[in-house]
Amino acid sequence: MIPGSFDYVRPSSLDEAVTALRDAGDEGKVIAGGQSLLPLLRLRLAYPEVLVDVGSVPELHGVRDEGSSLLVGAMTTHYEVMRDPLIREYAPLVAAATSTVADPAVRHRGTFGGSLAHADPAGDLPAVAVAMDAVFVTSSREIPAGEFFSDYLTSALEPDEVLVGVRLPKAYAGWGFHYEKFHRTAQAWAIVGVACLVERSNGGITGARIGLTNMGSRPVRASAVEDAVAGGAADREAFRAAAENAADGTSPPSDLHGSAEYRRHLAQVLTARALSKAAGA
The missing domain is CATH 3.30.390.50 (CO dehydrogenase flavoprotein, C-terminal domain)
Structure with a gap:
């Protein structure tokens, strides 16, 4: 099927992304790697009026060492997560679970944050986040993993809120x-x-x-x-x-x-x- 019509916005900063979502109201939707959202659009199970592509927002990419934890940017691909030396050293369960996500094509395009924000209970990463007591860092607050997943395909993210990254504690490294x-x-x-x-x-x-x-x-x-x-x-x-x-x-x-x-x-x-x-x- 062909998706319904929508406007497309590609902000270059986090502030611009938040503004675009706020202007769109309930009719806006963030698109990251698109591996979960695009099938829903084609089937017309989702029909936003505005798509906000966050792929050019630099704050959302990469893995950063924050001392007692790692911050995994929401736009970091599954492939990057699997191969990242910090993930392998301090959060190897994340690397192991990520390696089972879909297939190589999806892992090269799909994103860590996008998969989690999709909030599918059949997805591999939400259970890992809950087991590790991960913390979801958004454009306005921090949400513990136990409170992030609200229901089937529903997260605690507000319509104008962007997932910046996921903080993984180093406490389970050994x-x-x-x-x-x-x-x-x-x-x-x-x-x-x-x-x-x-x-x-x-x-x-x-x-x-x-x-x-x-x-x-x-x-x-x-x-x-x-x-x-x-x-x-x-x-x-x-x-x-x-x-x-x-x-x-x-x-x-x-x-x-x-x-x-x-x-x-x-x-x-x-x-x-x-x-x-x-x-x-």
């Missing part, structure tokens, strides 16, 4: 990590995914952070599993027992790819697997 994803084909959305961070000490688990993909209308933390493994042994039997709680408090969808019951089962299996791989068990 933790074991793994992103486990079940999908039909390499390019498909995750039926269920698990973003896992594990801290080991003296053969046991001292801490865990687990985010779940596609287990509700927004990414969720598997808090019951985190509590169950903390202070316990780093072995597969313990992880399998703890993972029985993986679906607690979730509301997975039922669709052509799997029922809610099937997704709950997958969450248990994949969480146990992710814990084992993250812990090296």
Whole structure:
């Protein structure tokens, strides 16, 4: 299908982008890499009157070291994130999950911030952001990851607000990590995914952070599993027992790819697997 008509604006600064969105009101939409928005436009599931292309805003590009955290610019592509030495050193879970996003063509064009702002619970990166307690930096405020994802394809961003970047804490740099994803084909959305961070000490688990993909209308933390493994042994039997709680408090969808019951089962299996791989068990 052909998208509806719209005006196109390409600002060269953050202030210009905010002004353009404010002038457009509820009829404006930010476009970054376009890998999520363009299909919606073609299907006429989205029909903004104004598209604000933020690709020329310099503040939105690159990865910066901020001491205790990294700031990943919203326009940094998936490919750049995967290869960035700071990401690999201090946030390797982000690099691992990003490498599973769609296919190489999408990863070269799609952006880190665009994928997160799209707020699709089946996307790979929202669960990672929630697991890591990332902070979303916008043109006007900072939003913790736990408050950023409001509902299906809905974030806390206001109509005139631009996502500048995502702050990733370095606190988990030495933790074991793994992103486990079940999908039909390499390019498909995750039926269920698990973003896992594990801290080991003296053969046991001292801490865990687990985010779940596609287990509700927004990414969720598997808090019951985190509590169950903390202070316990780093072995597969313990992880399998703890993972029985993986679906607690979730509301997975039922669709052509799997029922809610099937997704709950997958969450248990994949969480146990992710814990084992993250812990090296």
